[in-house]
Amino acid sequence: MIIHALCEHYNILAEDESFGISRPGFQKTTYHYTAVITEDGRLAHLQSHIVDKKTDKPKSSNMPLSMKSTGIAASPVCDNMQYIFGAQEEKGKHEIKFNAAKELHLELFSQSTSREAVAICKFFENWDVKNIPDYVSCYFVKKGEKMISPPGNVAFRLHGESKDIHECEEIRKIWLEANAKRSGQKAECIAPCSITGEKSSIALLHTQISGVKGAQATGASLVSFNKSADESYNLKQSHNSRVSELAMFKYTTALQWLLNSAKNKLFIGDDTCVFWANAENPVQYEEAAWVLIAGTSESHDSDSQKEGQGEVDRNVELSVKTILQQGSKGIPTTHLNPDANFYVLGLAPNAGRVSVRYFYRNSFAEFCDKIKRYHDETKIAGYLQHIKLGSLIYGTVSNVHRLRSAFEKAGHN
Numbered sequence: 001m002i003i004h005a006l007c008e009h010y011n012i013l014a015e016d017e018s019f020g021i022s023r024p025g026f027q028k029t030t031y032h033y034t035a036v037i038t039e040d041g042r043l044a045h046l047q048s049h050i051v052d053k054k055t056d057k058p059k060s061s062n063m064p065l066s067m068k069s070t071g072i073a074a075s076p077v078c079d080n081m082q083y084i085f086g087a088q089e090e091k092g093k094h095e096i097k098f099n100a101a102k103e104l105h106l107e108l109f110s111q112s113t114s115r116e117a118v119a120i121c122k123f124f125e126n127w128d129v130k131n132i133p134d135y136v137s138c139y140f141v142k143k144g145e146k147m148i149s150p151p152g153n154v155a156f157r158l159h160g161e162s163k164d165i166h167e168c169e170e171i172r173k174i175w176l177e178a179n180a181k182r183s184g185q186k187a188e189c190i191a192p193c194s195i196t197g198e199k200s201s202i203a204l205l206h207t208q209i210s211g212v213k214g215a216q217a218t219g220a221s222l223v224s225f226n227k228s229a230d231e232s233y234n235l236k237q238s239h240n241s242r243v244s245e246l247a248m249f250k251y252t253t254a255l256q257w258l259l260n261s262a263k264n265k266l267f268i269g270d271d272t273c274v275f276w277a278n279a280e281n282p283v284q285y286e287e288a289a290w291v292l293i294a295g296t297s298e299s300h301d302s303d304s305q306k307e308g309q310g311e312v313d314r315n316v317e318l319s320v321k322t323i324l325q326q327g328s329k330g331i332p333t334t335h336l337n338p339d340a341n342f343y344v345l346g347l348a349p350n351a352g353r354v355s356v357r358y359f360y361r362n363s364f365a366e367f368c369d370k371i372k373r374y375h376d377e378t379k380i381a382g383y384l385q386h387i388k389l390g391s392l393i394y395g396t397v398s399n400v401h402r403l404r405s406a407f408e409k410a411g412h413n
Helices: 002-015 081-085 094-109 115-126 169-186 245-260 282-294 314-333 364-377 389-409
Strands: 026-031 033-037 043-048 059-064 078-080 141-143 146-148 153-158 190-192 199-201 265-268 271-278 341-350 353-363
Touching: 002 245, 002 271, 002 282, 002 341, 002 353, 026 153, 026 245, 033 115, 059 169, 078 081, 081 094, 081 153, 094 115, 094 169, 115 153, 115 169, 199 245, 245 271, 271 282, 282 314, 282 364, 314 364, 341 364, 353 364
Parallel strands: 033 153
Antiparallel strands: 026 059, 033 043, 078 153, 141 146, 190 199, 265 271, 271 341, 341 353
């Protein structure tokens, strides 16, 4: 049910280009640097997008799915400094990684005629890993006797152009064709998908999700099998789950979208909570839900929730006031559909995976009625305002942590 609801939400987001959600075969990829190269393959300069670590964020773009895998494996036109420049790393495999990237780029683009493809091939043919210029190595960090390259990917741009090389149509076409070929070679299990019902290739591994509080920074899987005791009928890993490659892409992309959005996410203690509506114009429901929970158009200022929601549409705040007065009976006076499906999903880390703590599904009308009932039952006689639901949630979590700490100091478990 969770995966099906997330797939539905992906379809809604994909219909509206303003959301900028990745299409099948693509993924949102971040990069910290842009290497500007000339048409003859020389590196003109390296631009960092992180000037101030407190305020700056890496750039991101929709690119074809990465070709990275376990072990040494490169990906086209956007990779880390060990693969792009042969920069040093602690394990000392940087030259091997650069050669892997060089081999991949020449294999993919050596027969291409676009200016971008010709330039990227010439770059890898001419680059000397033993003579890295100062304007590249100045970003390195000293560890012991070595100068180690920093984390983050490097993308390419042709000198004098405004678009990056990964946006070149020919580059994307070749990259997508290579991914399709690799995917076809890996298609080991063809069966009806448990989400769509269509017979197609079943995903062996599910894309990892990042943004869950306490989980691995590199990401963790919601669906994962890594023990023989979890396997049945000789189906290995996630072939047990019978989720097709397309459905897997949709649900992981939608979930990552929610986790990346400050308007759809709350941190409650150790839980990461996301909420959404499967309806036309879902943002309006999500903004209304946020105000109903937090009682304000600004995010709750606490250690559990740091990200600001920004300004909420005045119409949403007026809708919320009507809902708090009349519950679901007040929804028809707003622009919201009372029958729209509304979801709340609570996630927590668990040994390299993402665990589901709770999953709530109901109509938006039922959600509003429950919030109104809470407000009615927590009003204090003679007091001007009710206790905000968000304040109660964060206050309870805070007290639980204080009590736990006090018991631990006293020697109790």
